[in-house]
Amino acid sequence: MKEIRFGIIGLGLMGKEFASAAARWFHLTEIDVKPVILAVCDTNKEAITWFEANLPSISFTTTNYKELLAQDDIDAVYCAVPHNLHEQIYIDIIKAGKHLIAEKPFGIDKKANDNINKIIAKHPEVVVRCSSEFPFFPGAYEIIKAIENNEFGQIIEVEAGLLHSSDMNPDKAINWKRIIKFNGEYGCMGDLGMHVLHIPLRFGWQPTDIKAQLSNIIKTRPDGKGSTAKCETWDNATILARVEQKDYSFPITLHTKRIAPGNTNNWFIKVHGLKRSMEFSTKEPKTLKVLNYKKGQRQAWQNIELGYESAYKTITGGIFEFGFSDAMLQMFAAFCDELEHPQNMLQNFHCVTPEEASKSHDIFTTALKTNNA
Numbered sequence: 395m396k397e398i399r400f401g402i403i404g405l406g407l408m409g410k411e412f413a414s415a416a417a418r419w420f421h422l423t424e425i426d427v428k429p430v431i432l433a434v435c436d437t438n439k440e441a442i443t444w445f446e447a448n449l450p451s452i453s454f455t456t457t458n459y460k461e462l463l464a465q466d467d468i469d470a471v472y473c474a475v476p477h478n479l480h481e482q483i484y485i486d487i488i489k490a491g492k493h494l495i496a497e498k499p500f501g502i503d504k505k506a507n508d509n510i511n512k513i514i515a516k517h518p519e520v521v522v523r524c525s526s527e528f529p530f531f532p533g534a535y536e537i538i539k540a541i542e543n544n545e546f547g548q549i550i551e552v553e554a555g556l557l558h559s560s561d562m563n564p565d566k567a568i569n570w571k572r573i574i575k576f577n578g579e580y581g582c583m584g585d586l587g588m589h590v591l592h593i594p595l596r597f598g599w600q601p602t603d604i605k606a607q608l609s610n611i612i613k614t615r616p617d618g619k620g621s622t623a624k625c626e627t628w629d630n631a632t633i634l635a636r637v638e639q640k641d642y643s644f645p646i647t648l649h650t651k652r653i654a655p656g657n658t659n660n661w662f663i664k665v666h667g668l669k670r671s672m673e674f675s676t677k678e679p680k681t682l683k684v685l686n687y688k689k690g691q692r693q694a695w696q697n698i699e700l701g702y703e704s705a706y707k708t709i710t711g712g713i714f715e716f717g718f719s720d721a722m723l724q725m726f727a728a729f730c731d732e733l734e735h736p737q738n739m740l741q742n743f744h745c746v747t748p749e750e751a752s753k754s755h756d757i758f759t760t761a762l763k764t765n766n767a
C-alpha cells in the first residue's frame with residue numbers, strides 16, 4: 395500500500411471529515427494507496443486538540459500554515475479554510491510543491507481564482523483538485539455512467555441543485571458565510587455552486603445565456619454577542635441558462651439555496667432525455683429514478699433501490715445505505731487514486747479540475763451581473 399503523506403490546513407467542519415475518512419481507509423477494499431496525516435494546522439489552537447486526540451499519526455502541529463508547508467515529509471495538503479483565505483493559502487501550498495485538494499469555491503471571486511490558476515500553470519508537477527463529493531453517491535454515479543454511455547438520447551432538460559434550510563431560523567447567529575469579506579459576493583453560489591456544476595461541466599454542458607434570480611431573504615441576524623449584524627450575502631440563487639450541443643440546445647436550471655424549506659443539504663440532479671430520464675437526490679439516498687422510453691410505448695418511472703454501489707469498492711454490504719461521510723471517503727479515494735495512477739485510475743470519475751472550478755467562477759460572475767435583469 396503506497397502512502398501519501400498529508401497535511402491538513404483548516405481544522406473545522408471539513409478538516410475533521412478528511413481526518414475521519416483517512417482514519418477508516420481500511421473500509422476501501424481495492425485501492426492500493428492511502429493518506430497518512432502527519433501534520434495539521436489551524437489558527438485556533440483548540441481545533442488542533444481534537445486531531446491530536448484522534449489521529450496518532452500526527453507528528454507536527456502548528457498555528458502557522460507556512461510552517462506546515464516547510465515540512466519536507468508532506469506530499470499533499472487538504473485545505474479547508476474560509477473563502478477569503480483560499481487565494482493566498484492555495485498559492486503558497488502550490489508554490490511549496492505540495493499536491494492540493496482544496497475546497498470550493500476555489501477563490502473568493504474570479505480575480506482570486508484567476509490568480510490561483512496562474513500559479514497552477516507554473517507548477518505542472520503539482521496535482522491540484524477541488525472538492526465536490528456528491529457525484530460519488532451511488533445514484534449520482536449511475537447517472538454519470540449513463541451520460542458517459544450516451545443513454546439519454548437528445549437531452550430535453552437538466553436541473554441540479556444543493557438545498558439547505560438551517561438559515562430559515564432567523565435566530566441562528568450570523569456566521570462567515572453571510573459576510574462578503576469572508577464568503578465573497580457570490581454568496582450561496584460560491585458556497586454551494588461547484589457541487590451543482592460538477593457533473594454538468596464534466597460532460598461539457600457549459601451554461602450560456604445565463605439569467606439569475608438572487609435573493610437576500612433574512613437581512614439581519616443575531617451577531618452572537620447580544621447585537622444584530624447585517625447579512626450581506628445572497629441566501630438563494632436560481633440560475634437559468636442554455637447548453638449548446640452540436641445540433642440542438644437544452645435548458646439547464648441550477649439551484650443553490652440556503653433557505654429551501656425542509657431541505658437539509660439535499661443535492662440533486664435530474665437529466666431528462668428523449669430515450670432515458672434519470673433523477674437522483676441525496677434526500678432519498680438509495681433511490682434512483684429512471685424512465686426508459688421506446689417510441690409509442692407507455693412511460694413509467696422506475697424507483698430502483700441501489701444500496702451501496704460505490705465507485706471504489708468497500709466492505710459495506712450492497713444492501714446498506716450510503717451517506718455524506720461515505721461520499722467524502724470516495725472523493726478522497728479518487729484524489730489519492732489519481733495521484734498514484736494519473737493515467738489509469740481504478741475508475742475514471744476524478745475530482746473537480748481547476749479548469750472546471752474556473753468555469754464555475756465565470757458562471758457565478760455572469761449570474762451576479764444578470765441578477766433580476
Ligand SMILES: NC(=O)c1ccc[n+]([C@@H]2O[C@H](COP(=O)([O-])OP(=O)(O)OC[C@H]3O[C@@H](n4cnc5c(N)ncnc54)[C@H](O)[C@@H]3O)[C@@H](O)[C@H]2O)c1
Pocket residue numbers: 403404405406407408409435436437438441457459473474475476477479497498499525526527585
Ligand atoms: N465539500 C463540502 O461539502 C463542504 C462543506 C462545508 C464547507 N466546505 C468548504 O470548506 C471550507 C471550510 O469550511 P468549513 O465549513 O470547514 O469552515 P469552518 O469554519 O468549520 O472551518 C474553517 C477552519 O479554518 C480555520 N482557519 C481560519 N484561518 C486559518 C488560517 N489562516 N490557517 C489555518 N486555519 C485557519 C478556522 O479556525 C476553522 O477551524 C470552505 O471553503 C467551505 O466552502 C465544503
